[in-house]
Amino acid sequence: MDYIFKSNERSSKILDFHHPHQLKEGLEGFSLDLPDHPEPLEQILVDCRDTLKYGVKTGHPRFFNQLSSGLDLVGLAGQWLTSTANTNMFTYEVSPVFLLMEEVLLKKMQSIVGWCEEEGDGIFCPGGAVSNLYSLLVARYDFYPEVKTKGMCALPRLALFTSEHSHYSVRKAAAVLGMGSDSVQVVPCDERYPSPEGLFVRGQRGSTKEQKGNGLVPFYVNATAGTTVYGAFDPLTAIADVCDRHKLWLHVDAAWGGGLLMSRRHQGKLQGIERASSVTWNPHKLMGAPLQCSAILIKKRGLLQECNQLCAEYLFQSDKHYDISYDTGDKTIQCGRHVDVFKLWLMWKAKGSEGFGSQVNKCLENAEYLFKQLQRRADFKLVFESKPEHSNVCFWYLPPSLRGLPPGPDTNRRLHEVAPQIKAKMMEEGTTLIGYQPLGSNVNFFRCVFSNPATQHEDVDFLLEEIARLGSNL
Amino acid sequence: MDYIFKSNERSSKILDFHHPHQLKEGLEGFSLDLPDHPEPLEQILVDCRDTLKYGVKTGHPRFFNQLSSGLDLVGLAGQWLTSTANTNMFTYEVSPVFLLMEEVLLKKMQSIVGWCEEEGDGIFCPGGAVSNLYSLLVARYDFYPEVKTKGMCALPRLALFTSEHSHYSVRKAAAVLGMGSDSVQVVPCDERYPSPEGLFVRGQRGSTKEQKGNGLVPFYVNATAGTTVYGAFDPLTAIADVCDRHKLWLHVDAAWGGGLLMSRRHQGKLQGIERASSVTWNPHKLMGAPLQCSAILIKKRGLLQECNQLCAEYLFQSDKHYDISYDTGDKTIQCGRHVDVFKLWLMWKAKGSEGFGSQVNKCLENAEYLFKQLQRRADFKLVFESKPEHSNVCFWYLPPSLRGLPPGPDTNRRLHEVAPQIKAKMMEEGTTLIGYQPLGSNVNFFRCVFSNPATQHEDVDFLLEEIARLGSNL
Ligand SMILES: Cc1ncc(COP(=O)(O)O)c(C=O)c1O
């Protein structure tokens, strides 16, 4: 409890950084070693305290490092109750209530996406990367059901399309599923967006026709609603048109952008998502649900079950006395499955849909505020001049030594080193935390993201002052 | 808290069963619907209470339904702290302490398996099914690294071997990975065990040589240490010999049996496991860690990283100021990864290795006690006459109408219906819970498993009396 309050206190440090070897050698009696004999209860309590002490306070209002942040108290209570119930999601027998809650949540999310009553299936799974993997798995099965028994050898060589700014989990999934990462056609972006025609015309290996010439058969397109770094929305409607024309599976990765659907003000940015065959949506990002909480939504009913079921009789007996359609265990690629739904359900009860909406609006307002501050300042430079679409704001800090230098490779080389140096100092000081990365031709820049509704304007001001302070002598 | 004490009280019900439609329609003001507007805090508390009320008390000492049961208080505290810390396992930056704990736990588990200092890699992942999937993924990569880019089309057609009593997740993984379930050669068992030679000589589709004739190339064998239903241990040493001879990857699925390694008395049953190339071990089963907690251990270092890494620069920058070998995120097929290690680490501190040992012994003693009771009684019949190897005990209840009937198809047909009928009544009454299934030529039988150290002999006695009571008029 004390920890929770401290997390929210601006004056407390976000992290108390130590290098791996320091933590391993043991700090003030904090030893990671596993004993043969029990340790006394007192020591256990000290261990708990130290674990929190040397950890990172992701709930701190000045933590801007990751898409998941904040510490929602109702969500946390939900998580605690889930831990106490300590059960699995495979059958109605051991999870009657949680399985029904999953159904209610999936239906609600599907109706928000814009699917009609008769459409929609899905499952909660351990993170957006796994949700994306499901989309590819199910799409493949829909086009080529023989893959389940005969494997990829029985199929033509497949091609799938995704933009260069999409999440790497799509490529990972292609490798895992035995398609090989070469089957992924990475579509270049104009600044932030892939051109929908480019999906085919400018795909690395040429157009759909050429793909066919190469013996590659296109079947799947991943469009991103809210890219990881820039927070950009791919043009969904135009991409859906291309998919319709070529009869391709359209997956929308809205892991990060899905939360905007909760806001009347911002949901228009996802127009076209209702035409997707599948959608990834992570309530553990913008909606602030504690980790992990991610859903894969699939438009066509029954596919998920057919694709994955093996009917292990020891678990899924057909002679049970209740409606076994709730024994969802055979829909998944897991066996035991953690209960990720209760905390979200409870948060929904406590906030209502409108509560999520205002929370999302708050995050995007913070981004706009940061954007305006950056516009005004000479010591910072925005990566994009236009207003942010999501809560991502990308920028460079220009230390005194770089201000006024002509743009060019030499300035860029020096600018590239600024963010890592500031970040290193920031981790030592532990007052705020933000991430950086290079992307395409842009050298290392900071990416600020807002997903914690506890963050205020003063925290945004603090971030800029702190970066300027830490970088002032570079 | 109240709930936790109730869970341990024998007089409380394990479940208060309602059919899906009853729960959906709403019971005494418990509605699953998601509101637009916030509900008052009072209602939220009532919702929490109702969720627990209609759920299943897996921590109850008379819950014998699943391999995961019990409610370890230190583990629970660990889970609560984890939820409060609400972070991800991808980089040292956001999870310094938890990543080091993961390393310490993996090393410890590897040394218990019997690997030497220089060997061993691994990762905690969401359940044993996913751990098994990793073993197949990494084995494939080790034999054919080109699969990562070129996919299964570039490979010969593969064959993998597993016994008919092994967990279905191995077959599921083969389908997911694009090998197809046809590549899985299911080896029949003599009663409980596959014959190691049978792996090849009696594999459904014939011997290794024939496989080669078919164009199938054997590369992977899954041996089970503790089968799901019978709790049997495949003969690991003999299987390892076959694998050595044919240069095959040996995976040992010790999801359920791994816990026995903690007990000096029982660890001998896993002799040969040190020769495995990979091992699945679920502390969330026999060791009583709260769900989810499963590890995949891989003998050869570096393979996991090579197999899965894509080097997404926005997450895994190489210009960080600390030792980035702790940024394990690129080893996984996930992106965000839930912290499953802390509760296990904390339990280990609180119990020591020896505490886990006596807990395991306790579970196996309960199994022996049940076995002895069943031997003595005329209204029950054991599936196997020999002493249980693990904590699984399998048996039939013989209702008065079936006692003394000659064995044969007719008796079997009637016996097959006994367990489901008793189970249905048991769920309505909610005083105890146990699973049943048919397997091979054995018609529906009960499988009792012990993994909750709170279970006492009186609970075992109660189970038998309750089955006899519920089945007395069948
Ligand atoms: C666009 C996008 N998709 C998918 C993911 C993966 O989500 P998770 O970390 O829950 O696996 C991320 C994570 O950052 C993301 O930004």
Ligand SMILES: Cc1ncc(COP(=O)(O)O)c(C=O)c1O
């Ligand atoms: C032998 C065996 N392997 C793997 C698994 C899968 O484990 P999990 O439920 O954690 O996915 C089980 C689960 O019962 C099992 O018994």
